[in-house]
Amino acid sequence: MLKKLKKYKLLAIFFVVLLLLSVAFNGIVVASANKYNGVTIVLDAGHGGRDGGSVGANGTIEKELNLSYTLMLKEKLVKAGYRVELTRKNDDGLYSNLAKNKKISDMNARFEIIKKTNPNLVISIHMNSFADKTAYGANTYYRVNDEASKNVANIIQASLNNFCGAKTKFALVGDYYILNCSYYTSVLIECGFISNPEEEQKLNSQNYKQNFTDAIAKAIFIYFGKRTV
Numbered sequence: 001m002l003k004k005l006k007k008y009k010l011l012a013i014f015f016v017v018l019l020l021l022s023v024a025f026n027g028i029v030v031a032s033a034n035k036y037n038g039v040t041i042v043l044d045a046g047h048g049g050r051d052g053g054s055v056g057a058n059g060t061i062e063k064e065l066n067l068s069y070t071l072m073l074k075e076k077l078v079k080a081g082y083r084v085e086l087t088r089k090n091d092d093g094l095y096s097n098l099a100k101n102k103k104i105s106d107m108n109a110r111f112e113i114i115k116k117t118n119p120n121l122v123i124s125i126h127m128n129s130f131a132d133k134t135a136y137g138a139n140t141y142y143r144v145n146d147e148a149s150k151n152v153a154n155i156i157q158a159s160l161n162n163f164c165g166a167k168t169k170f171a172l173v174g175d176y177y178i179l180n181c182s183y184y185t186s187v188l189i190e191c192g193f194i195s196n197p198e199e200e201q202k203l204n205s206q207n208y209k210q211n212f213t214d215a216i217a218k219a220i221f222i223y224f225g226k227r228t229v
């Protein structure tokens with residue numbers, strides 16, 4: 001009887017240890033899946049609220065596409081362990097309703113978020129528009145004389161060229177508030193021309209959105225040294 005009890009006791013201890021080990025391992029797996037990789041990125045969906053941005057050949061509102069690309073990219077980056085902060089999370093603009101100049105109020109709010117976040121990279125997402133309806137392709141912009149921003153902008157541009165055959169070989173200098181407002185490494189991506197009916201249609205397709213944001217994410221992984229998706 002005593003011997004039997006001892007055996008049960010040993011078995012019980014064995015199972016408890018097994019249980020504890022499995023809990024510990026699960027914990028490790030869960031923790032590593034969401035492990036912060038040390039990089040913080042601000043994603044900025046251009047326009048919002050009363051500022052719709054450009055209007056496409058068939059009525060696409062720029063601010064809506066900007067947000068949808070931004071949220072998709074965020075998901076991919078968070079999955080890979082990046083800390084991501086958004087300037088705007090929904091359709092609303094960031095301006096104060098009391099502000100006389102809503103555009104300035106909106107841009108200041110974006111700058112405040114960037115400053116508070118202290119990011120390794122800022123990416124602003126926009127859609128392009130031009131009087132010539134045949135203009136097409138993605139363009140990545142960086143602040144003049146900023147080598148770090150130029151470097152990441154060129155990696156993104158190369159990845160986008162690979163994916164959608166953009167005709168601009170290299171990233172371009174851009175004079176945009178979001179690039180000039182801080183000294184953080186910052187790029188602005190004009191994903192394509194919604195003034196071009198064909199490109200507008202592509203930019204609206206779920207499949208294109210997935211592949212496009214994959215191409216940006218891949219470039220970011222390369223820039224920060226993580227080479228697999």
Ligand SMILES: [Zn+2]
Nearest residue numbers: 046053126127
């Ligand atoms: Zn825009």
